[in-house]
Amino acid sequence: MMGILVHGNNHFILSGPEPTEGEAIALARHFSLVRIGKPVPNSFGKWEIRNNVFRENLEWAVIVPGESEISPVISKLLAEVAGRGVVIRACSEGLE
Numbered sequence: 799m800m801g802i803l804v805h806g807n808n809h810f811i812l813s814g815p816e817p818t819e820g821e822a823i824a825l826a827r828h829f830s831l832v833r834i835g836k837p838v839p840n841s842f843g844k845w846e847i848r849n850n851v852f853r854e855n856l857e858w859a860v861i862v863p864g865e866s867e868i869s870p871v872i873s874k875l876l877a878e879v880a881g882r883g884v885v886i887r888a889c890s891e892g893l894e
Contacts, residue, residue: 800848800855802872802879805830806864809872814845816858819889826862853878859886 803810803817805826817825828842856879861868868876880886 799857800851801858801860802856802875803829803860803862804868804872804876805862806866807869807872808864809875811848811851811856812845813848814843816887817845817860819860819887819891822860822862822889823891826864854882857884859884861886861888863889863891 799815800811800813801816803812803822803825808830810825810829812825825842825845829847853875859876859879861876876886
C-alpha cells in the first residue's frame, strides 16, 4: 500500500499500511527530525519513504496538524486523491 502523510507544509509518500493516529504522529516526528551529520532516515518500522510514486497508487492519506498551513500543491494532490474516493483522515493532535 502507498499513502501520503502530511504534516504542516511538509509531506511524505510512504509505502505501508494506513497508520493509526498515534502511528501517524510518531511517523511525522521521526521523518521531520533533522539529524545533522546523519543520513536522512528512509524507513520506520512498517513504513518506508518512497520517491516517484504515481498519485493514482495512493490508497490512504493522513494529516498531522503542524505549525504551518498545507501548501497549495499538496492541497491539490489531496483533493485529487479524495476525488478518487480515498478517505483523508485528520489527526486530532499534532506533534508536541
